[in-house]
Amino acid sequence: MVNLNQIVAVVDDDESVRRAIKRLLHSAGIRADTFASGDEFLSMLSSIPSYRPACVILDIQMPGTNGPEIWRRLASTGVPVIFITEHDDLAVREMAVASGAAYLLKPFDDTIFIEAVEMALGGTPSP
Template sequence: MNKLTVVLVDDEPLALRLLQSMFEEFPDIEIAACCRNGREALQAVSEYSPDLLVLDVQMPGMNGFDVVSRLQADTIPLVIFATAFDEYALKAFEVHAVDYVLKPLDSARLETALDRALQRLQLAHAGKKDIHQEEKNRLLRSIEEMSSTKGQASETRTPVINNRLAIKDRGSITMVNQQDIEWIDAAGDYMCVHVKGETHVMRSTIKDLQKQLCPDNFKRIHRSTLVNLNYIEHIKVLTKGEYFLTLTSGAKVKVSRNYRLPIKEFLEANRRVASEAS
């Protein structure tokens, strides 16, 4: 497929240059425009019709959510929010953003967000279903709801019942089986639970949630990441004792040095099994 075209938006010049330099490292990305405010972002989206909009939240005049609310129906791209503020995570996923990446940006975390966007577009190009149009429709519905509600996060922690997570999203509750959870990443007090290609947002701390998940399957591999060992497909050993995991969905997550022990033990256990089988 063709390269994924992207428009980058950040009101801080240094942050925008850093964002641009990081995106230039990805061969599947073509940067259509770099914008310093919401007005420039809307103009660039209208002119270039990008696949992806990478958007800061707090900007003078028109913030990131204002930009999303003013997009025209026929030009709505996929959206990734990149911001230093974690309190907007729930609202970001309420408008069905592809991802919500916290600053300072991490290359591995950014690559994970881009992989999600590419996977959705690849599915659409493969003809399985119009993922891009579906995202547009969901985003449009959310924009309409934003005008009448403020999407506040619930203070009640989401319980785990009989190995199932009860994830509350406004007026509905989604029951998620633990074995279907591939990985979880944190944005402040919000957890992004990745299940079968979908992202569910719940209010909890990573420590509280980890206590409720099966300890044999779910391991903490980063201060903000839990992974289900059953979904690890490939492990790349990095320098300084770190690892890079590729999961069955294609998502890539980094194992930091301080949390490498569970993956090291996982590797050793699988080597023993392979040795015994041979």
Template sequence: MTPFRVLVVDDEAPARAKVKRLLAGDERFALAGEASDGPEALAQVEALQPDLLVLDVQMPGLTGFEVLASLDPDACPAIIFSTAHDAFALQAFEAHAVDYLLKPYDLGRFRKALDKAEALLRGKRREPERLRALLATARLERLVVKVGEGWVPLRVDDVWHLAADDKYVRVRTAQGEHLVRQSLRTLEERLDPARFIRVHRGDLVNLEAVTRLEPWTHGDGILVLRDGTTVVLSRTHREEFLRRWGLET
């Protein structure tokens, strides 16, 4: 029986060493690798395709939640959270993650988490809806994009326009464009609705990035963004956009 592959993600080396030691005694699971921060975790997930993440919540650079927000829900590994604090996250995420380990934990508690993970993985139920529900409980503040062989976080406030592009979303900022392998719907669910609004079937815009609205045809409009680029405002979304933009209809 091939063991399930585990990626251990924690910014503290002693914490990673403890998880690796606890894993070593369980033949159902095998260590695939480890990562000390969010960007490294994303690179390792892409390279190793683990079955299970043992994931710290509070890490410098990117939190565990931001790591998850950058993964494709339909291909995401099972998740066991491991953290020393954050009672709010415990309450919000306990119902959706495979398990939530509050440090310090012992072998018995760790084995119970692995039992749950095995049951989920043996049933081959990755349950993307569970991950979507998990992510929907927290607003997205940073969006992680791949640049070369590494990963870079973008502040959501700096994002002007998101456009569906096949299986990706094209994200436009003042510094350029990036591709994110997530659906526009998934990102829309996590973005702050006070700042981002759908203006077309395949487009979301940051309301603060819109500098001008120009009429077009058949009730559609043209939104001019800060850099002079344009986005079509469909008549389907026109009334809601005008209301949210502050223009009475």
């Protein structure tokens, strides 16, 4: 079971993807904040030190600060990361797997996505 007070941060430069993921997470009872860029997300973290999402969903390829760079900056925090991408990148996939992050190709299966988020949040995936 997932703690409903936890917030998932969704960082993706595509508005329709952010909206769809937020809607999907909401349907599973998971709260989400969305960010249009890595820089917007990092700005939130630095301007509100108490803001700490329980999991971060990162698009790999974004203008400005990309997903892997955000992951490097978050590495010391222990916040679980789920990478999402339309363009499979072997080096990034290997880095994600080695670090314990999930790596999903768009479009991803909703059930698998929710299970990945639930596992990242420390819960048991829904049956």
